[in-house]
Amino acid sequence: MRDQDNTEPRLIEELAQLRRRLAELEGIEEALRASEERYRGSFEDCPIPLWEEDFTVVKTYLEELRHSGVEDFREYLDAHPNTVRECAAMVKVIDVNQATLDFYGARSKEDLAGGLPPIFDDKSYEAFRHQLAAIADGQAQFDAETTAVTLRGERRTLALRWSVVRGCEETLSRVVVSEFDITDRKRAEKALQQLMQFNESIIQCMSEAVIVLDEEGDITFTNPSADALLGYQAEELVGHHWTHIVPPDQQLAVEKAAETQEPAEDQRFEVEVRRRDGTAIPVLSSINPRFENAYLAGTLWVFSDIADRKRAEQALKQYSGRLEELVEDHTRQLRDAQKELGRKERLAVLGELAAGVSHELRNPLATITNAVYFLEMTLRDADETTKEYLQLISSQIRSASKIVSDLLDLSRDTTADRYSTPLPPLIDRLWDECAPPDNLQVATLLPPDLPPVYVDPQQMRQVLENLVTNAYQAMPQGGTLTIEAKTERNHVRLSIVDTGMGIAKQDMGELFEPLFSTKPRGIGLGLSVTKTLVEANGGRIEVESEEGKGSTFTLILPIANEED
Numbered sequence: 001m002r003d004q005d006n007t008e009p010r011l012i013e014e015l016a017q018l019r020r021r022l023a024e025l026e027g028i029e030e031a032l033r034a035s036e037e038r039y040r041g042s043f044e045d046c047p048i049p050l051w052e053e054d055f056t057v058v059k060t061y062l063e064e065l066r067h068s069g070v071e072d073f074r075e076y077l078d079a080h081p082n083t084v085r086e087c088a089a090m091v092k093v094i095d096v097n098q099a100t101l102d103f104y105g106a107r108s109k110e111d112l113a114g115g116l117p118p119i120f121d122d123k124s125y126e127a128f129r130h131q132l133a134a135i136a137d138g139q140a141q142f143d144a145e146t147t148a149v150t151l152r153g154e155r156r157t158l159a160l161r162w163s164v165v166r167g168c169e170e171t172l173s174r175v176v177v178s179e180f181d182i183t184d185r186k187r188a189e190k191a192l193q194q195l196m197q198f199n200e201s202i203i204q205c206m207s208e209a210v211i212v213l214d215e216e217g218d219i220t221f222t223n224p225s226a227d228a229l230l231g232y233q234a235e236e237l238v239g240h241h242w243t244h245i246v247p248p249d250q251q252l253a254v255e256k257a258a259e260t261q262e263p264a265e266d267q268r269f270e271v272e273v274r275r276r277d278g279t280a281i282p283v284l285s286s287i288n289p290r291f292e293n294a295y296l297a298g299t300l301w302v303f304s305d306i307a308d309r310k311r312a313e314q315a316l317k318q319y320s321g322r323l324e325e326l327v328e329d330h331t332r333q334l335r336d337a338q339k340e341l342g343r344k345e346r347l348a349v350l351g352e353l354a355a356g357v358s359h360e361l362r363n364p365l366a367t368i369t370n371a372v373y374f375l376e377m378t379l380r381d382a383d384e385t386t387k388e389y390l391q392l393i394s395s396q397i398r399s400a401s402k403i404v405s406d407l408l409d410l411s412r413d414t415t416a417d418r419y420s421t422p423l424p425p426l427i428d429r430l431w432d433e434c435a436p437p438d439n440l441q442v443a444t445l446l447p448p449d450l451p452p453v454y455v456d457p458q459q460m461r462q463v464l465e466n467l468v469t470n471a472y473q474a475m476p477q478g479g480t481l482t483i484e485a486k487t488e489r490n491h492v493r494l495s496i497v498d499t500g501m502g503i504a505k506q507d508m509g510e511l512f513e514p515l516f517s518t519k520p521r522g523i524g525l526g527l528s529v530t531k532t533l534v535e536a537n538g539g540r541i542e543v544e545s546e547e548g549k550g551s552t553f554t555l556i557l558p559i560a561n562e563e564d
Contacts, residue, residue, distance in 0.1 A: 048181040049100035054092040055172035073136035105152040123147040140164040157183045214298040231276035258288040416456035416536045420560035439478035453536040454560040474500030494555040503545040
C-alpha cells in the first residue's frame with residue numbers, strides 16, 4: 001500500500017512535466033513556423049536575386065572522391081573539367097525569389113527548377129570549379145565574380161556569394177546563393193581602364209617629364225621621360241616624397257605652385273630638380289590638381305629640361321656683357337687716344353717752345369752759374385748775408401736748369417738704356433742725394449729677396465727723386481715717408497708712401513698731364529716726366545690718395561731675367 005501511495009503522486013508529477021514540455025514544443029514549433037514565414041517573406045521580397053539550393057549529392061560525391069584517394073581537389077578538378085559539369089548538374093534548386101525570376105526572364109519558378117547548367121557559360125563553370133574546391137576544403141562561404149546567361153540569352157556579370165545555412169554544414173542540404181548584377185559597373189570599369197590605358201600610353205610617349213603625386217606629396221607614378229631626365233630606373237622614385245628630387249632652396253617655388261586648387265595652364269615656373277647623381281638641372285614646370293570623383297586626389301607635375309635654353313641665354317648674356325665691355329673698352333680707348341692726342345699736341349707745342357727756348361736759356365744760366373762760382377771763390381771772406389744770397393742764386397739756377405731739362409725730356413722721344421738693376425743701392429743713394437728735411441722721418445721696407453728690375457738706373461733715379469721731392473713738399477708740417485716693395489709674378493711693386501696733405505679727387509685725372517700742378521708755384525712738369533720715363537722702362541705708375549691722409553705712388557717695374 002505504501003508503494004502505491006508513493007507511485008501515484010510521482011506519476012502525476014511526471015504527467016505535469018510532460019504537459020509542460022509539450023507546451024514548450026508547441027511554442028518552439030510555433031516560433032519556427034513564424035521564423036520560417038519571416039524568412040520566406042524576406043527571401044521573396046529581397047530585391048537581390050536569391051537561390052536556395054541543395055548540395056547534398058555534390059557533398060556526397062566529393063567525399064567519395066576523397067575516399068578514392070583524391071587529396072588535392074584543385075589539381076584534380078583542373079584536370080577533370082567534366083567532373084565540374086557533372087557536379088553542377090547535381091545541384092538541386094529548392095527555391096528562387098521574384099528578383100531572380102525578373103533577372104533571368106523566367107515566367108515561373110519551374111523555369112529555373114531544372115538546375116544550373118542552362119544559365120552557365122564557360123566562366124560560370126570556372127567559378128564553380130573554385131567553389132567545389134572551397135567546399136572540399138570545408139568552407140561554409142564562398143565569394144566569386146562570374147558570369148551567367150539569362151533565359152533571354154543575355155550574358156551578365158555577377159558578384160556571387162554562396163553561404164551554407166546554419167545547421168546544414170555537414171550535409172549542405174540548404175545553401176543560399178545571392179547574386180549582384182555588376183555588368184554595368186564592369187563595363188564602366190573596363191571603359192575607365194581603357195581610358196586610363198590610353199591616357200597612360202599618351203603619358204608614356206610624352207617628351208615632357210610627368211610625375212603623379214598623391215595628397216601627401218608622395219610620388220605614385222613617373223613616365224619614361226621623367227626617369228631618363230632624373231637618371232632613375234622605372235619605379236625607383238615611387239614612394240618617395242617630391243622633396244627627394246628638389247633641392248631645399250628650390251622647394252618653396254614648388255610649394256607655392258601646388259597650393260592652388262585650380263588648373264594653372266599659364267602659371268608655369270622655373271625650378272631646379274636634382275638628378276640621381278646629385279647634379280641640379282633647370283626645368284620649366286607646371287603643377288595642376290588631380291581630382292577623383294570630385295575630390296582632390298593629388299597633383300600632376302609636368303616639367304621639361306631647359307638646360308640648353310638656359311645655357312644659350314647665359315651665353316647670350318655673356319656675349320652681351322662682353323659686347324658692352326668691348327664697347328666700353330673701345331670708348332675708353334678712344335677717350336684715352338683723344339686725351340693722348342691732345343697731350344701729344346700740347347707736348348709738340350711745348351717741344352717746339354722748349355727746343356727754341358732751352359738753348360737761349362742754357363747759355364745765360366751757364367754764364368750766371370760761372371759768375372756765382374767766381375764770386376764764391378773771390379768772396380771767401382764775405383759776410384753771411386752775401387753767402388746766403390749766393391747760395392740762393394745757385395739754388396734758383398739749379399731749379400731753372402731742371403725746368404729746362406724737363407722741357408727737353410718732354411719734347412723728345414725718350415729711350416732707355418735698360419739692364420738688370422738692384423733697387424736697394426739705388427734707394428740708398430737716393431737718401432744721400434735727396435736728404436729729408438728735419439721734420440720728416442723716412443723708412444725703407446725692402447724684402448731681402450727682392451729681385452733686380454730691368455730699367456735704366458739713371459732714369460729711375462730721376463723718377464725716384466721727383467716722387468720723393470713731391471712727397472717732401474706734400475708734408476710741410478712734417479710726417480713720415482716710406483719706401484716699400486714687394487714681388488708679384490713678373491714685376492716688382494715699389495711704393496712711395498707719404499702722410500701729407502693728399503690730392504683732391506677732381507685733380508686725380510689730370511695729375512700726370514704736362515703743365516698741370518696743384519702747387520701754387522708749380523710748373524707741372526715733374527709727374528709728366530716721371531710717367532714718361534716709367535713707361536719708357538716698360539713699367540707703369542699708379543696713385544692712390546685721400547685728402548688729409550696722404551698719397552701712395554706705386555711703380556710697377558719689370559723683373560730682370562737672367563739674360564738681362
